[in-house]
Structure formats: structure tokens, C-alpha cells
Amino acid sequence: MKALVSIIIPAYNAEEWIADTVQSALGQTWPHKEIIIVDDGSRDRTAEIARRFASKRVLVVSKENQGAAAARNHGLRLSQGDYIQWLDADDLLAPDKIELQLAALREIDSRRILLSSSWAYFNYRLQRAHFIPTSLWQDLSPVEWLLRKMGDNLHMQTATWLTSRELAEAAGPWDTRLLSDDDGEYFCRVLLASERTRFAPGAKVFYRITQSSRLSHIGASDRKKDAMLVGMKLHIQYLRSLEDSERVRKACLTYMQNWYDNFYPERPDIVAEMQSLASQLQGRLDEPRLRWKYAWMKPVFGWKAAKWAQRTLPQIKTSWIRRCDRAIYRLEADRAAENTGVRVS
Structure with a gap:
């Protein structure tokens, strides 16, 4: 019997992205999977759109808003899989992501291996995603992985990991106190429970840059x-x-x-x-x-003003790049719709 993989998607006000994300989960070439979407008290049409995918393989539940960590914990409690694939509601998996990672375990008989993959940022168009390797993109012991993450200021995106249930249970629940970098802290604990990481170079994750999904942004809070x-x-x-x-x-x-x-x-x-x-x-x-x-x-305006400029001006630039990419994406979608006779709303 092949391993069952639970793909857990916490979602909050993600009506623009949730359909694409769920489709990327459904499109996984690994056939033995279940998809659990946890609507975290969204105030938009996220739950409505997600429920269109409800089936024997896709469970959609709604709960009061308590944050992404609490939503992930809820999804994990509902899951039955031998492996857990975390997937945020605005990100995408390449079709063979899970299959390639599980293939990397064929020579290893251990549920204590933590699987990772490559990842890249994108705005709207996947073809604009650039995969830039770091020193974390290889097989590493837990101590070497953490040394490189902390010493070189690196990270792995949440969806890159594929975690066995044994490791998830050993690590414990997501820490709901953490309002930023909760995934970084969680996977530290998974790493501590693991024997080592196993990197699957062909497996890919697409990390969408959005205004609302930047949980790592601290700002003035x-x-x-x-x-x-x-x-x-x-x-x-x-x-x-x-x-x-x-x-x-x-x-x-x-x-x-x-x-x-x-x-x-x-x-x-x-x-x-x-x-x-x-x-x-x-x-x-x-x-x-x-x-x-x-x-x-x-020296002219003071430290706080200079710091504000250093933080804010690049964000303005990024926002304009996203708008341009969105405009081109919409134009390409409209042209494709005209060619097929189906208009994309």
C-alpha cells in the first residue's frame, strides 16, 4: 500500500488564490492523497470557493479566526496521512513535487528523514519564477541545517517540506503564540526530531508574493x-x-x-x-x-526616518512590479480565453 499524503491548506481571505492552490494540490501526480482546507474565519469568498472542490478527497472546514498556526493544528488533527504536506493558500506545488520527494526515500527505510525541495518567488506568472539555490538545498544533518539557516540568514519556504506523521507527532503542534516565522520555529522542532534532511532537487514549490500573506513581515507591530x-x-x-x-x-x-x-x-x-x-x-x-x-x-533626518525609508521604498517598488506583472497576466489570460472561446473572470 502506497503512503497516504495529507495536503493541509490553511486559508484566510484568500479568495483570489485559493482555487489555483487547490488545483495544484489536486494535480499532484502522487495518487494517494487527501486535501484538507481550513478556512480560518475568512471575511471574503474563500470558504465559498473552496467548497466548490469538496469531495471524498477534499475536506473543507471553517473555524473562527485564530491565525495560521491554529488553522494548521486543526487541519493536522483531521488528517489521516502517513505524510503531511503544508501548503499556504496562495502558493503552488509543481505537479510532481510530492512524487519526487517520496521517490527520494526509496533507498531509505526511515520515517525520520525530513524531505525538502527547491522553491522560487513569483507574483502572478509562473514563468517569471527563478529558482536560486542556497546552501540549504542539499542533504544535511539537523545541526548543519540550523547553522546555515541562522548563520547565513537563509530559510526554506513552508511548502518545501514533506513531513512524516512520525516526525509531526514528535515535533508537537504549531506554536500559536508566534505571529511571524511560526513555520521557522515549527520546522526547527521537526528537524530536532529528524535524523537528517533529504533534498529532492527536481521537486518545486512556487511561493507567491502578496500583501496579505507576508506573515514574516513585522513592521511596527x-x-x-x-x-x-x-x-x-x-x-x-x-x-x-x-x-x-x-x-x-x-x-x-x-x-x-x-x-x-x-x-x-x-x-x-x-x-x-x-x-x-x-x-x-x-x-x-x-x-x-x-x-x-x-x-x-x-545625519539629516535621524535614524528612524532613514530606517523607514529603507523599509518602505523597496516595498513601493515591489508593489509596482506586482501590479505590472498582474496586468500582463490578465492580458495573457484574456487572450487565451479569446482563443478558446471561454472568458476568464
Whole structure:
């Protein structure tokens, strides 16, 4: 009997994307699958659209809004699969993603191997996605994976992972306290329970850039900053539980430095706490550096204004790129509809 794969899709106000995401799940060449869509109290037509796919293989449930982590936990409780595929409601899987990952296990008789894959950002047109390998795109031990993630400021997108139920149960539920990087913290725990990662180079995930789905964006939210500090402490705790060495302490300090500008100087309480933690790691954190395009603004307008410009102006540029890509995407869709005689709404 082939393994059953549960594809769990948490969805909140995703009416524009949910149909494409579900279709990418249904289109998986691995035949033994179930799809569980958890509508997290959406205020748009997400649940209505999702229910159009309801069948023996597709379960759609709605619950009150409690966040993505709680929705994933709910979906996991409902699932029956031997393997779990997490999939956000605006992302896409290549048709053979799951099949290629499970094929990578044929020579290995272990449910403690954590499977990963390649991934790329895109806006609307898949052909614009560029897959750029990092040092995480290979087979690694848990400690080596975490060292590279934290020391090199890297990450793997949520849907890249394929997790056995044994690993999911060993890791425990998603942490609902975390309002950003909840997937990073969760897969740290999965890694700790695993023997190692196994990278399937041909398997692909498409990570859509949207305004609403950027859970990693912290911005000015004090709640997200508090939660981010909790997540960072857990990352450091997990890595040091595997190995407490000079290279680990260095990676932890680099990790903290990379995220330091999210708190400096607006949250002096968190700044002080991070400096205390850095001291325990036999180091200290430096004042965040501004990129050269914005550094000149600091002596003229002050640190906060320069930091705002460094954060905001690239977002404006990205927004315009998304709008242009959307316009071209709609134009191409309309032309394709004219050729087939079917108008796409």
C-alpha cells in the first residue's frame, strides 16, 4: 500500500488564490492523497470557493479566526496521512513535487528523514519564477541545517517540506503564540526530531508574493515584535541543544544581528534583552547598519526616518512590479480565453 499524503491548506481571505492552490494540490501526480482546507474565519469568498472542490478527497472546514498556526493544528488533527504536506493558500506545488520527494526515500527505510525541495518567488506568472539555490538545498544533518539557516540568514519556504506523521507527532503542534516565522520555529522542532534532511532537487514549490500573506513581515507591530523575540530565543535554544560550541555561538550572534534592526531603536526593552543574550553568547550586537542608499539620511533626518525609508521604498517598488506583472497576466489570460472561446473572470 502506497503512503497516504495529507495536503493541509490553511486559508484566510484568500479568495483570489485559493482555487489555483487547490488545483495544484489536486494535480499532484502522487495518487494517494487527501486535501484538507481550513478556512480560518475568512471575511471574503474563500470558504465559498473552496467548497466548490469538496469531495471524498477534499475536506473543507471553517473555524473562527485564530491565525495560521491554529488553522494548521486543526487541519493536522483531521488528517489521516502517513505524510503531511503544508501548503499556504496562495502558493503552488509543481505537479510532481510530492512524487519526487517520496521517490527520494526509496533507498531509505526511515520515517525520520525530513524531505525538502527547491522553491522560487513569483507574483502572478509562473514563468517569471527563478529558482536560486542556497546552501540549504542539499542533504544535511539537523545541526548543519540550523547553522546555515541562522548563520547565513537563509530559510526554506513552508511548502518545501514533506513531513512524516512520525516526525509531526514528535515535533508537537504549531506554536500559536508566534505571529511571524511560526513555520521557522515549527520546522526547527521537526528537524530536532529528524535524523537528517533529504533534498529532492527536481521537486518545486512556487511561493507567491502578496500583501496579505507576508506573515514574516513585522513592521511596527509591538505584538509581532514580542512574538518574534520569543521565536528567536527558541531558535537559539534549539540549536544550542544540538551543539554548544564556538561556531554555534557565532551563528546565533549573526542571527540576532540580522534581525536586530526590527527592534532598534523603537523597543529599548527588547534591545536590552537581546544585548544580554548576546553577552551570554560571548559577544555583543552592533547598531544596525543602513544601506548606502539610505545612510546619508541618518545625519539629516535621524535614524528612524532613514530606517523607514529603507523599509518602505523597496516595498513601493515591489508593489509596482506586482501590479505590472498582474496586468500582463490578465492580458495573457484574456487572450487565451479569446482563443478558446471561454472568458476568464
